[in-house]
Amino acid sequence: MKAVFVTEFGGVEKLRHEEIPAPEPKANEARVQVHACGVNFIDIYFRTGLYPAEPPVILGMEGAGVVESVGADVTTVKPGDRVAWAMARGSYADMQCVPAQMLVKVPESLDLDLAAASMLQGMTAHYLTHSTYPLRTGEAALVHAAAGGAGQWIVASAKLQGARVIGVVSTPAKADIARGVGCDEVLLASDDIAAEVKRLTEGRGVDVVYDSVGKATWDASLNSLKPRGMMVTFGNASGPVDPIAPLLLSQKGSIFLTRPTLAHYTAKREELEWRASDVFNWLRDGVLKVQIHEVYALGEAARAHSDLEGRRTTGKLLLRP
Ligand code: NDP
Numbered sequence: 108m109k110a111v112f113v114t115e116f117g118g119v120e121k122l123r124h125e126e127i128p129a130p131e132p133k134a135n136e137a138r139v140q141v142h143a144c145g146v147n148f149i150d151i152y153f154r155t156g157l158y159p160a161e162p163p164v165i166l167g168m169e170g171a172g173v174v175e176s177v178g179a180d181v182t183t184v185k186p187g188d189r190v191a192w193a194m195a196r197g198s199y200a201d202m203q204c205v206p207a208q209m210l211v212k213v214p215e216s217l218d219l220d221l222a223a224a225s226m227l228q229g230m231t232a233h234y235l236t237h238s239t240y241p242l243r244t245g246e247a248a249l250v251h252a253a254a255g256g257a258g259q260w261i262v263a264s265a266k267l268q269g270a271r272v273i274g275v276v277s278t279p280a281k282a283d284i285a286r287g288v289g290c291d292e293v294l295l296a297s298d299d300i301a302a303e304v305k306r307l308t309e310g311r312g313v314d315v316v317y318d319s320v321g322k323a324t325w326d327a328s329l330n331s332l333k334p335r336g337m338m339v340t341f342g343n344a345s346g347p348v349d350p351i352a353p354l355l356l357s358q359k360g361s362i363f364l365t366r367p368t369l370a371h372y373t374a375k376r377e378e379l380e381w382r383a384s385d386v387f388n389w390l391r392d393g394v395l396k397v398q399i400h401e402v403y404a405l406g407e408a409a410r411a412h413s414d415l416e417g418r419r420t421t422g423k424l425l426l427r428p
Pocket of ligand 1: 231417419422
């Protein structure tokens with residue numbers, strides 16, 4: 108089968124698209140013919156080595172496809188089932204062996220491309236707005252990269268919770284997209300974010316910041332929070348945040364800080380099923396009309412990564428094996 112992997116960490120030139128032996132499912136795994144895999148920023152972190160893994164590393168943490176065979180202990184899915192997954196690495200490939208407990212069945216009415224496009228970012232928005240900081244009606248949230256893949260989902264799910272959403276994006280064209288998915292106000296990354304947030308909230312600050320940009324937005328995010336607000340730093344698009352002294356949290360208003368990852372919010376089977384079924388229902392009900400930026404051929408993974416890193420995309424990037 109063909110797969111995209113790295114044997115050395117680095118830039119997009121390290122991505123190899125080559126023939127490798129198809130994996131054999133372990134007793135608890137299902138082998139899935141991948142119909143589409145999602146491109147996520149986490150794939151860039153594994154490519155560059157920011158997130159450690161033992162090479163060779165087949166990239167990709169998300170996909171949808173059809174079960175082709177199952178290991179001896181698997182009873183929850185069978186060959187022919189349409190399934191989707193997130194946070195199981197190795198999706199940039201014709202076939203992937205995925206632990207059966209990480210697979211969810213895709214409703215008949217849902218297109219496999221849409222399922223592949225929604226699992227990781229949709230469930231991320233779900234846990235951020237429902238579990239990490241469960242937003243309540245009338246609360247205010249600041250969402251960075253609001254026109255991006257995860258960002259669009261976070262805006263939509265925060266609005267569903269009744270929150271006021273202030274988005275941040277880098278260009279006027281992205282601002283239009285952010286408004287289109289529900290942002291009440293949109294700031295440009297070049298603005299004085301904290302000052303604008305304070306102005307928009309009559310000096311109060313927001314209840315929560317969902318910050319996926321990391322290093323570049325850290326200070327502005329902390330300065331945008333109300334006293335005892337929640338800082339959710341969940342990504343490193345501009346680089347990882349530097350170490351901090353806990354005293355800083357006191358100085359910024361006794362604020363709370365968390366650095367969550369989807370894996371810990373879907374580790375229990377019932378949590379995975381709750382989040383995935385809500386995301387599928389949101390798709391059915393049109394809570395977010397998922398914008399597919401482009402479906403790239405698997406062999407074009409390097410171009411997809413360049414586009415994502417270069418801030419040239421909005422919405423979701425998919426690869427087609
Ligand atoms: P996006 O589609 O959001 O793309 C990244 C966006 O980040 C860009 O479009 C850009 O938007 C913004 N950005 C700001 N600064 C930079 C920079 N220096 N370089 C590149 N992009 C920058 O990607 P994803 O939806 O895949 O991921 C978004 C973030 O969410 C990532 O940091 C990812 O790691 C994180 N994430 C974390 C999860 C978790 O559980 N912890 C799960 C899922 C995603 P603009 O041009 O508008 O500034």
